[in-house]
Amino acid sequence: MNKMTSFFYLSLLLPSLSIALESMNDGELGLTTGEGIGVIVENLSIDGKTEGFEMTLDLTEDGSNQxxxxxxSLYKTGTTSGAADSGGKFGTVNDSVSVGDLSTVPIYSGITTDPTDKSYTETTVMRANFPGASIEQLDRSTANQTANSSGYATDLADFNDALYSITDKFDLDLTIDSKFPVPSGDLTKSPGTFNADLEVVGFATYGTYSDIFATVGGGFSMAGATGLYIDSVKLSSNSYAVTEGTVPAVSVSNSSISFNGIDIYTVLGTADQPLTINTLLDDGGTSQIVMEIGALPASKGFAPKSNITVESIFFGEQNNSALQTSASTYAFQPQVGNTLEILGLSIQHLKITTKDL
Known part of the structure; x- marks a missing residue:
């Protein structure tokens, strides 16, 4: 499937996206500054189930593998996709989706390898914010929860109050099917297809923003961060076996895995280490895209940290003894803290070059 076809299918989502602009009273109008554009999104939902959303990706030129x-579907948590009450709120008058806000930011312009060079250049950036951009990630580490349980409970309540006062939680569903032909002459049961269902429950963004600007010798540059809290992500799958010329397919395995209490905060480019996007010609004369987060300036010392925590993990294939974590449990779920923690992740230098894009 070519790129234009992909865009066509994605455009079919637009009729199901309902956005209402809320009128403001005199007091609220007095709070506006005229900088950029702010949007309050109400009744946000995408119903691909009853609307029949489908997108096919051909893995081979003849379309035999797909x-x-x-x-x-995207809809408010606690509702049903396509229902009248399935639309959710995303933003408030004082904390909206904003784009085009121009401001001056000091961007590092010195020699990155010189620990004494702390040169910065004032640069105009165009900022875009999601609601809750000012909300910082909560320290959900097991160490913090163990050392200060009462303080953590207070901080958690404050975090939830701040976040869910400006946005609803949302659910996301997606089905992925495959189509692989059985080899000609194969009279045994061979894997011919699989099905996977992705269910994301109760997600909301925080601390999410992006700055767009130009840097000398770097061209188009960006700095930003994304924060995401999700109640649970469940991936269910079924694989099927078929014999050539026979129907229906027979399910040979099914399983599911659920990640719960997921908090992800990632930093992708800063004023000290912008993410730059350029093009270059490779040895074959083909234009490639280069994305790079430059080396951390020696004078800076430390890059901003990204953190990922997962409270618990559950397995759904409960007849598989290899997945048992105890005599009766198919889960990793500590009494306090998290099952998975990736803390203090930072980028010192990252460069990605496409190949025959």
Missing amino acids: LIFSDF
């Missing part, structure tokens, strides 16, 4: 994406 991945089929369907039933993509």
Whole structure:
């Protein structure tokens, strides 16, 4: 499937996206500054289940091998996709989706290898914010929860109050099917297809923003961060076996895995280490895209940290003894803290060059 076809299918989502602009009273109008554009999104929902969303990706030129994406839906947690009450709120008058806010920011312009060079250049940046951009990530580490349980409970309540006062939680569903032909002459049961269902429950963004600007010798540059809290992510799958010329396919395995209490905060480019996007010609004369987060300036010392925590992990294939974590449990769920922690992740230098894009 070519790129234009992909864009066409994605455009079919637009009729199901309902956005209402809320009128402001005199007091609220007095709070506006005229900088950039602020948008309050109400009744946000995408119903791909009843609307029949489907997108096919051909893995081979003849289309015999395919991945089929369907039933993509986005709706307010606690409702049903397509229902009258399935739309959610995203933003308030004082904390909206904003784009085009121009401001002056000091961008590092010195020699990165010189620990004494702390040169910065004032640069105009165009900022875009999601609601809750000023909310910082909560320290959900097991160490913090263990050392200060009462303080953590207070901080958690404050975090939830701040976040869910400006946005609803949302759910996301997506079905992925495959189509692989059985080899000609194969009379045994061979894997011919699989099905996977992705269910994301109760997600909301925080601390999310992006700055766009130009840097000398770097061209188009960006700095930003993304914060995301999710109640649970469940991936269920079924694989099927078929014999050539026979139907229906027989399910040979099914399983599911659920990650719960997921908090992700990632930094992708800063004023000290912008993410730059350029093009270059490779040895074959083909234009490639280069994305790079430059080396951390020696004078800076430390890059901002990214953290990921997962409270618990559950397994759904409960007849598989290899997945048992105890005599009766198919889960990793500590009494206090998290099952998975990736803390203090920072980028010192990152460069990605496409190949025959």
